[in-house]
Amino acid sequence: MTGVLFGFGLSLSEMINPARVIGFLDVAGKWDATLLFVMGGALLVTAPLFPLILRRARPLLDRQFFVPTKSAIDRPLIVGAAIFGIGWGLGGFCPGPALAGLATASPSMALFVVAMIAGQWAAGRIVK
Amino acid sequence: MVEVNVIGGLIGGALIGLAASLLLLFNGRIAGISGIVGGIFSGNNFAERLWRALFVVGIVCGAALYSIICGAPYIQLQTNTPILIVAGLLVGFGTRLGSGCTSGHGVCGLARRSPRSLAATVTFILFGALTVFLLRHLSF
Numbered sequence: 001m002t003g004v005l006f007g008f009g010l011s012l013s014e015m016i017n018p019a020r021v022i023g024f025l026d027v028a029g030k031w032d033a034t035l036l037f038v039m040g041g042a043l044l045v046t047a048p049l050f051p052l053i054l055r056r057a058r059p060l061l062d063r064q065f066f067v068p069t070k071s072a073i074d075r076p077l078i079v080g081a082a083i084f085g086i087g088w089g090l091g092g093f094c095p096g097p098a099l100a101g102l103a104t105a106s107p108s109m110a111l112f113v114v115a116m117i118a119g120q121w122a123a124g125r126i127v128k
Numbered sequence: 129m130v131e132v133n134v135i136g137g138l139i140g141g142a143l144i145g146l147a148a149s150l151l152l153l154f155n156g157r158i159a160g161i162s163g164i165v166g167g168i169f170s171g172n173n174f175a176e177r178l179w180r181a182l183f184v185v186g187i188v189c190g191a192a193l194y195s196i197i198c199g200a201p202y203i204q205l206q207t208n209t210p211i212l213i214v215a216g217l218l219v220g221f222g223t224r225l226g227s228g229c230t231s232g233h234g235v236c237g238l239a240r241r242s243p244r245s246l247a248a249t250v251t252f253i254l255f256g257a258l259t260v261f262l263l264r265h266l267s268f
Contacts, residue, residue: 001150001186002147002148002150002155003182003186003189003190004186004187004189005143005146005147006147006148006159006183006186007189008190008191008193008194009139009141009142009143009144009146010140010187010190011190011195012136012143012194012198013136013137013139013141013143014136014137014140014201014202015140016191016201017201017204018205019202019204019206020133022260025256025259026257026264027257027260028261028265033132034133034137035137036137037132037133037134037137037138037141038138038141039141039235040141041137041139041140042141042144042145042148042234042235043235043238043239045141045142045146045148045149046145046148046149046235046236046239047239049153050236050239050240051240053149053153054240059152059153059154059155059156060154062155062156064156065152065156066156066157066158067240068158068237068242068244071243071244073243073244076225076227078226078248079226080221080223080225081226081228081247081252082222082251082252082255083221083222083226084219084221084229084252084255085222085251085253085254085256085257086218086258086259087217087219087220087222088215088252088255088259089255089256089257089259089260090207090211090214090215090259091206091207091211091215092206092207092215093212093216094219094229094230094231095161095165095220095223095231096161096229096230096231099161099184099187099188100187100188100191101191102188103189103191103192103195104200104201104203108212109203111209112212112213112215112216113216114216115213115216115220116216116220118216118217119216119218119219119220119222120165120166120220121170122220123221123222123225126225
């Protein structure tokens with residue numbers, strides 16, 4: 001159910017459209033601020049709710065919360081984020097919209113998702 | 129085409145935020161799409177893989193539902209298929225190495241006021257903008 005809501009939100013916000021994403025990243029061209037509103041809209045909800053939810057002893061359907069505990073800003077984090085940023089700028093897709101794009105049954109989208117999973121697998125082999 | 133979609137963006141964003149909050153409330157999980165996808169293939173137990181797979185199916189269904197109710201969304205591909213495959217590889221590699229993407233670091237991590245997520249978000253936006261700048265304004 002939460003996945004459905006997530007996918008619907010992605011479509012409604014047009015983040016599924018790479019033109020919007022590239023438009024946001026294209027600071028020197030015709031800058032498109034839509035992504036900023038999407039992130040703002042999401043954070044308006046998560047920023048107040050997350051601390052409230054995390055104050056609970058446990059989630060409703062599980063025994064514990066699974067929240068990242070690392071706090072060090074290390075090299076893998078920054079290098080990974082940079083590589084992700086380059087890929088994001090090249091194609092205009094991050095993982096969520098790419099999955100939502102599968103709903104359009106476009107072969108290019110499917111190839112992107114397969115490549116993305118392959119990339120994750122490769123990184124998993126190197127990191128471990 | 130460059131009209132900013134303020135209303136759609138805000139409401140769509142709020143829905144994404146609501147979905148992430150509900151996932152945390154019910155399942156105690158962070159809605160980081162890259163991590164969820166990665167865990168489908170490398171998860172250690174069946175239940176772990178199942179909820180992730182269901183979440184991904186949900187995203188596809190949500191987008192399909194949108195198409196049914198509101199008409200097919202615009203998807204204007206910005207590049208050709210070979211480049212898109214390279215982009216996919218980089219996105220997959222980078223999100224695994226950097227343990228997160230726009231949803232995990234950007235939406236959930238910032239909400240938890242995680243310094244790691246802030247650093248990651250600033251980095252990928254910076255490198256994304258740099259990539260677009262090089263492609264659009266320096267070459268050709």
